[in-house]
Amino acid sequence: MEKILISSCFLGNKVRYDGKAKALVHPQISTWQQQGRLVVVCPEVAGGLSVPRAKAEQQAGKVINNLGQDVSAEFQHGADLALQLCQRYNIRYALLKEYSPSCGSHEIYDGNFNDTKIKGQGVTAKLLTANNVEVYSELNIAQLIVKITHPNNAEQV
16 A cells, blocks of 8 residues: 655644644545555654744755754754655655745745745755655645546546
């Protein structure tokens, strides 16, 4: 059975920087959870960051928090651990939180802490993509569902 890496916050776990969750309520996620398909990760927590923690954004190839501290090493460590999970479970698909400095698959915040989004990938999403794991977000979950449930029709989405 195809496993899927999923952001922990999507399952209601309070792992975000602000100590909150970003639960993604979708019947397919419940089905996948019941089937035992989901492998849960929060790369930032896995990388050693606390909950709550200072908000972080990418700036000039680094991840800097709003206190001015470089937390790139923790973000990279969490990304490495997420990749190890994918390798261990032969995971080809990930469902990660868009805009996150770790998990954003198409857009992230611009690094100025003013809620401006730019095209880009989070540290984990970039590493997974480079290692042939397809990364999806809450914004394109429908494409992932088709890919998993109807692999022969996935090109039509």
